[in-house]
Amino acid sequence: MAGYMHTDPFDTGTLAVGTIHHLYYEQYGNPDGKPVIFLHGGPGGKTSKNNTTYFNPSIYRVILLDQRGTGKSQPQTELRENTTPDLVTDIETLRIHLQIPKWHLLFGGSWGSTLALLYAQSHPDKVNALLLRGVFTTRDAEVSWSRGALGAANIFPEAWEVFLSFLPVQERGDPVAAYYKRLTGDDYAVRLAAAKEWNRWDMSIGSLRVDESGFLALEDEEWSLAHALMEAHYAVHHFWLDEGQILKSENLERMRHLSVTIVQGRYDMMLDIVGRYVYNEVVVGNLGRGLNY
Structure with a gap:
């Protein structure tokens, strides 16, 4: 339509x-x-x-x-x-x-x-x-499905590995908290890099067949930082619900x-x-x- x-x-x-x-x-x-x-x-x-x-x-x-x-x-x-x-x-x-x-x-x-x-x-x-x-x-259960090891990660294991590999091994058990720490840090380069990987994972599981051209949006620094930061901010606080x-x-x-x-x-x-x-x-x-x- x-x-x-x-x-x-x-x-x-x-x-x-x-x-x-x-x-x-x-x-x-x-x-x-x-x-x-x-x-x-x-x-x-x-x-x-x-x-x-x-x-x-x-x-x-x-x-x-x-x-x-x-x-x-x-x-x-x-x-x-x-x-x-x-x-x-x-x-x-x-x-x-x-x-x-x-x-x-x-x-x-x-x-x-x-x-x-x-x-x-x-x-x-x-x-x-x-x-x-x-x-x-x-x-x-919904948050774990999209950002945990037992949900979408089993359907897109390669993308999940990329998402986790940005983090130190000792912090991979709670990727939401680990990414949030970096997204709210003082180092702009680290914040931006974390934002891109956070959003890359989102884009990787948005459909069964990934449209690689969609990853071009990751180069929009303003959008990438805002989107990742807000998602992590709400998720780490359990959405205040x-x-x-x-x-x-x-x-x-x-x-x-x-x-x-x-x-x-x-x-x-x-x-x-x-x-x-x-x-x-x-x-x-x-x-x-x-x-x-």
Whole structure:
């Protein structure tokens, strides 16, 4: 599907949140249309005009938001006041700022799906529906699948060896902590080298067949540092969530009335384990009767 074409945004702006951050946002499509917010992946991703391709511009008012410390939000790569609860609060703050009574749709992929689910559970009366791609719920098993020795590492052993070989042997048992130490160090060259290897692993398991041309993005130092640092920052702090928090029955109950559509690829190597869990426990187990899968 080619998707929809949008003209330039009809509105751009910044929004001060907390004591440090200024969020950047853009609005596309129909100013009087159904309000949709696109929640980008990461943590550490950013938005671009290409994200509007999913939405008919005559029907939807599309809001793109760069999360704290990412994209055009300022200050770049700021870790202070940058936690999962902060990002969920930002979605609600932006809704109020834009005078949107209720989100018609939260659209999120990967980390964006995490934020969509958390927002819906925190503000179930402020959203009508969710459309989620590549669901990620932050459980230890999911993080271990993508950055541990018993998950994607068994499917891409050569890439896993490259990822680990950057670290001293004695630190390879906890690669997330080891990379985070280097990504937050004082030596710029070490930070950049760590960022490239962190992101190289991500890119290596993003699909069954690796597109080598994608590795050219690693030469974008600004992006590479921001993406790796934010991902590691959230992962090393366990995303500031309790284990299994999103999928607890009492939290799913809060959003049972919402329409939720989940798109999960069978061969999604990055998020394979959660896709199976969502299907087996949530869809088959009927914890969320409003779900489409």
